[in-house]
Amino acid sequence: MSETSTLWRPPLGDALKIGRHGRRVDRAGVTVDIVRPARAWSLVARRGAADALAIAAEQELGLPWPKAPRYAARGSTFVVWTGPDRWLLVEGPAGMSDSVRATLPAGVTSHVYATDQTDALQILHLSGPRLRDALAKGVTIDLHPRSFAPGNAAITQVSHLTVNLWQISDDPIFGVAVARSLAGSFASWLTASAAEFGLEVRDGADI
């Protein structure tokens, strides 16, 4: 399907341009990496299958399966808890696979109802020394290291938008997933909120 993949348009469109935004500073206070997943699914555990799913996922995908609002990654695959018995499973970033319609490992499939969400979300990786200050302008939950550590995840609201948020590392690096149709509004909020710290937007294919 490589001939059709060039037809694909990212959710953000022109809403977040690669480069520097806001105040001119040596090192941007906030850095955004635009991530394009190869594939993403909503998973809902079949009735009574949550434990079996966790075992299968650890075996088949090598992922410690989250049973609470947490995030786990192995290589370029990661899983985020999105609700009771619900997860977002993401393989990426893009460029690794040219298959648009991919299938889950069979061992996992038998325990879940899976729904393709590859194009439903814009995923961003956020980092930088002033990231928490910028996020605090819209994220209502407590992101202080004592309360929210690498591996923690949350579904919450940012500037009237519902997002998935997870912490990847201590640096800090956060991941955020926002609905495709709202990616532009999220970008507008992020650009405004990070402007005073200096914002750098990068193509996440490099990470």
Add this chain to the structure above:
Amino acid sequence: MNDSSPATPPQRSSAPVTAMRLMDGGLIDRSRTLGFTFDGTRYTGHPGDTLASALLANGVRLVGRSFKYHRPRGILTAGPEEPNALVELRTGARREPNTRATTIELYDGLVAASQNRWPSLQYDLLSINGLAGPLIGAGFYYKTFMWPAAWWEKVYEPLIRRAAGLGRASGVADPDHYDKGHLHCDVLVIGAGPSGLMAALAAGRAGARVVLCEEDSRLGGRALLDGRRIDQRPAADWVAAIEAELAAMPDVRILKRTSVVAAYDHGTFAAVERNNDHLAEPPAFAPRQTLWRIVAQRSVLAAGALERPLVFPGNDRPGVMLAGAARAYVNRFAVMPGRRAVVFATNDDAALTVTTLAEVGIDVAAVVDARSEMSPAMEAAARMASALLITGGAVTRVRGSLGVEGVEIRSADGRKTRIACDLLCMSGGWTPNLHLTCHQNNRPVWDARLAAFVPGNLPSGMAVAGAANGEMSTRSAIMRGAELGVAAAVACGFRAASPDLPPTDEESTSSSPLWRVTGVTGKAFVDFQNDVTVTDIGLAHREGFRSVEHMKRYTTLGMATDQGKTSSINGLALMAELTERSIPDTGITTFRPPYQPVALGTLAGHHRGKDFRPTRLTPTHAWAAERGAVFVETGAWLRAQWYPESGERDWLESVNREVRTVRNAVGVCDVSTLGKIDVQGPGAAGLLDFLYANTMSTLPVGRARYGLMLREDGFVMDDGTVSRFAPDHFVITTTTANAAKVLQHMEHALQWLRPDLEAAVVSISEQWAQFSIAGPRSRDVLQRVVDSPEAISNAAFPFMAIAETTVLGGLPARLFRISYSGELAYEIAVAAGYGEALIRAIMEQGRDFGIAPYGTETLGVLRIEKGHVAGNELSGQTTARDLGLGRMLAKKKDYIGRVLQERPALLAGDRPALVGLRPVDTGARLRAGAHLVASGQEPVAANDLGYVTSVAFSPTLGHWIGLALLSGGPARHGERVRVWDPVRSGDVLAEVCDTVFVDPKGERLHV
């Protein structure tokens, strides 16, 4: 005093630099001079000044005119409670009315103007309002401007607005940016005076996450103003040492220039940080102000106390100042508020003002102590200042109009003395600043010893320290602050120990109230900002407005920007006296958020203009914009409304062309905004049977069915299609407007009503771009787009068939042969990222067949021509039968709404039911919302038969058509009705007809 270290205490000197500026002392930076303008006159001040202190330093006492009587007013306070010195700050788009000169930090180039005066501050022609005082007392608006009613809008209101009012808004858009922010902490400390500092220090040292909010630009509170010593050093040095320690703690956040304005449930607070109001304009990209939401496990309120004015004639003249404010100007700002002073007080705290003034060389002519017993503290202060002490006395009159020139004092024996002075310091005692304790409906309690209300029941997690709790001495404030800081940290799970308590000066806080000076004549003000006098309160009492809440509304006491901070206790004490009740029996008005005025821009934050709320864009938005589409907001979505082509003069011309293109050739429309929900699992069919009024479990795989959802009360909630891709896998659509509601409804059914059903319900609205391709040539176009054209022949893929397929050489797609337009039509869905590519391909492949894109207007016309219902008909007041869909209601299964849709009243034959309307005169226009009455009947409510829900100009028929809910419904087919539209002067005769105007047999669907 060492100028380079403003944190050191003032050394006393009487030599003025500018008119009233002291040579030394104060927390100002004399090494820099700032220029500013007030009412066009240029002055100078220093960093550390407020506008008020800089004006006083320049000898400016007259700052504004009062609200109603246009009385000359000066500076009463040194803080945010200021009721008098309100000015318009800045110019142009940044001009802000009603800012308090006492809180404006001076910056170079500041421009301020007095307000509510005409033509000038010195000669205000409207001050004759003062002479007319008896006519315009309390309630005068309600009484005077009653007749004739027609004069209200044209004459009275403009007159009142000109005469009585505050400053002027800029009238143009606010150029600044405002932020919102969220903070979480273990302990929130509100106020950084001695008690707040100790609380923050105790909690911070214990390791708690602390947020310390201080509304001033400096920490210290009254410690900076009083000139006392703490820890055997000047208080400002002690403050600086604690600030340095707190600033070094990584989990302590100090927010200066930040007012906590509201206390909400569960430890949630709102605070406004004035990030850059101290600059001429905010630096690039920086917010002007931030609205913080602070969530705290524990809070310590250390907001201090506010001094009360005394009530006597002329107490509002420029030069009459609160005693605590007078010494604040000396100690903090190195300004002499006058040269010859009289101090009139009811308490020992004012003794500190007497000595402070005397120390800098201000001549204290007299100390008038209203208490009948000699106070040792006052006696000592008067002796030190070589001032005449009049115990049991009162100020009965103030001479001077534009400023105090002297006072008349009545001694205990009734003898009157006149004393010349230019400064009158008054103190009626101190009122704890307890507003935040009351925001969740708690009431304060009266403390007779303090003659003040003190906090009563507290919001959960809150404790109150220092003067805010009635602990008026510095020593008690420090002790209590430390204690509560420890307690708060311990409550959050930390081990905490009290910091060492610093030694403080001896203070006497003895006080006894005097609510008004009696036996006097002349205007004695209770509320300065609203020009409410003792007489007004008497009037309110005589006219029966005796409850404090009624008194407030009748007299306006305690309203506007200061919300009674200096006036409310005096006001209710006077009402208590008049009604012969105690003050606690009289009660106190309710404190509501916000504690301080908050700019609307701050509340809005980022959410203004295009960011007012989030906007959802469709997968083809960029493409549609490129084609010049006109967009319309539908809920959060921005959708293409129509696609104008060159030469088209108005929307109707474009829409007519789009409709004709669909009816005669083929059109394409982005319908991705429809809610799309994936339903999987062994319980999926059962869930859909429960949710829809018609049966879905019988739907074959590979087919779609129209579905109707009811609410439990039997009315229609939403409609859409249900497609079955596998025995356990359905995809449903909802209307654009109800997408979120239907998902919630389904989750409610699954998690609460029918937990026995195993199904997964997942929104896929974002994943799929979906287009309607409609018109007789739609299959021709589609066959060029799909990878297997033969699979969609009429025989292979009949009406209501669905399939998973591929397009554009391998791109997975879902194809539905469903029609909203009544034409041969399909909906095709691909992953949203490919939506733009697909619509470009469809347009490209459709060119040979005359394809055009169409927008929501055409979508509407097409469905009205077919009598399909939409949001206007799914109003929440219509049943399936009302809409002609009664045959869909299943008989043999349970579903939401099943029982109540059969209520007798919903089955009545005269219920409004859906009909079509066509104007008898085909040139006439129908209007949605118009009411229907029988032909020949008067258009009055009694004759009302229903109303028009939707109208469209039908280019297919060449005239306007409408859908209406008409009593009796289809039984009236063929009758004529008046379509009466009083709003737009419409009165059209129309014939009642079937709802399907085009292809009534539905033949086009199956070709």
Add this chain to the structure above:
Amino acid sequence: MRIPCCYCGARGHEEFTYLGDATLARPSTEIGAPADDATAAAWHDYVYVRDNPSGRHRELWQHTGGCRAWLVVTRDTRTHEIHGVEAARDVALAREATHE
């Protein structure tokens, strides 16, 4: 107000959507049976009649801005104090179990 979602922890109330009384049970009515007065009364009460208690109230909320779980929140209507939060599905399953 902050509501401690049993999955996500305490969140501001703006993340939640209120429905109402969680003590009501949907009447079960035999399909096709003629509607009698008792049935009509039961449905009328279920759909239209609500108590307005002063004090503890069990009510349904959905964490719409979060994990989307429906919750049974026990809240004091006078003080907003929240005494407990349970997953609505668990409450509903327990209710089904007692009925069987």
